[in-house]
Amino acid sequence: MSDYEIQKGLNLAPSEEEITAVIEAARRDVRYLVTDYPVELLVQKFKEEPEQEGDIYIPEYQRKLRWSEQAQSYFIESVILRIPVPPIFFYDVKGRLEIVDGSQRVRTLARFVNNEFALGDLDKLDILSGFRYxxxxxxxxxxxxxxxxxxxxxxxGTDESTRIELFRRLNTTGKTLHDAEIRKGAFRGRFLDLILECAATDIFKQLSPKITKAADPESERQELVTRFFIYSDHYTEFKHDVRRFLDLNVIELNKTITDAQVHHMRDEFLRTMTFVTDNYPKAFYRGGKGGTLPRVRFEAVAVGTCLALRQKPNLKLTSDPDWIFGDQLNALVRTDASNSGPRLRVRIEFVRDRLLAQSND
Incomplete structure (x- = not known):
């Protein structure tokens, strides 16, 4: 049975009107013009660092992306042969052009024209192998x-989160940046600093010793902490599109968070992780046996625990919470349900309510 069929049976599936409205709203988020820039103009206007005041520049979150010189050579060969190459996407920032996708292509053109590398082994133009510009x-x-x-x-007018989402979808560098890495480069601020601090705490590392092989452990912990903070306060507002929902809230909190909020949120995170450690330290993992750490399971357990502690700060369990590895919670944390607002609310509130029901009065 598919996830859609399960949601439909639970009356959680979106209606046709809701689906259409979401698609149309997403389309309106992106406005652009199409043009052709000659290589000469791209090279002359390009400066790698934003602070160098070049008309074309690479944003911070893309700095670490680098092609090998062989990949750069192959691209230069394609341009010389005038073989169609993927288009470059820019974002207009007060007349300057921030590269959304295509940083390696522009960087390669500039490096080659500035004689910073010689062409490697070429496929069709081997006569040019070893040549500089x-x-x-x-x-x-x-x-x-x-x-x-x-x-x-x-x-x-394209908002910041839409721009970053386009980078995620269009990224043609061959190296995938994790969501947390992108936010770390694009959305700097005090709230992001709090996320990085909490993700690096010993207690959280002990609770998440193993991360899925496809993820960078440091970046994945930052992603989990981001979800903890955002969902703890705003999970009832979530409808769809996890990345955009998190991005928008990170952007807003970076602008508005106060010293008192930073202190409170840090304490709440540590109090929640301490409760998890004392009562069900393996609960973030399927069956408590380690392996991969599913985000949807983490959200349910961590945020549900946080909400229970908000209602009962001195919460103590009267018996072993064996339900935390039971069939009911397992059914609610199917990984494909992560983009469903109703399913997110159900799984978080299931943990919250079971903890409150099992606690001392």
């Missing part, structure tokens, strides 16, 4: 300069 005949250099690169320029 300065070694090219004048005619070839002019043709390279005049080669147009298809570009999309996102309107300045």
């Amino acid at each position: 300065a070694d090219f005949p004048l005619t070839v250099r002019k043709r390279l300069f005049n080669t147009p690169i298809r570009s999309f320029v996102l309107d300045e």
Whole structure:
């Protein structure tokens, strides 16, 4: 039985009207114009660091992405041959162009034209292997300069979270950045600093010793802490699109969080993790046996525990919480249900209510 069929049976499946409204709203988020920039213009206007005041620059969250010189050589060969290459996506920032996708292509063009590397082994143009830009005949250099690169320029009205989501979808570097890595580079602020601090605490590392092999442990812990904080206060507001929901809340909290909130949220996180450690330290894992750490299970246990402690700060369990590994919770934390607002609420409130029912009065 598919997840949709399960949700439909539980009367949790979205209606046709809701689906249509979500699609149309998402489409309206993106406004852009299409143009062709010649290689010469891209190179002349490009400065790698935003603070260098170049008209074209790479945002911080993409700095670590690097092509090998062989990959760069292959791209230069494609441009010389005028083989169609993927378009570059820019974001208009007060007249300057921030690269949303295509940083490696622009960086490679600039490095090559500035004679910073020689071409490696080429496929069709092996006669140029070992050449630098300065070694090219004048005619070839002019043709390279005049080669147009298809570009999309996102309107300045495109909000920050939509821009980052486009990078996630369009990223053609060959290296996938985790959501937490992107937020760390793009959404700097006091709330993000709190996330990084809590994710690095010893107690949280002990509760999450193993992370799925596909994830970077440090980045995944930061993702989990982000979900803990956002869902603890806003889970009832969530409808769909986890990334956008988290991004928007991170952006807002970076702007508005106070010293008192930072102190309170840090204490609440540590109090929740201490309660988990004392009562069900393996609860974040399926069956309590380690292995991968499902995000949906973490959300249910961590946020549900936090909400229970808000109602009863001196909460103490009267018996062993064996239900935490039982069939009911397992059915509610099926990983494919992560984008469903109703399912998120059900699994969090299930843990909260079971803890309150099992506690001392």
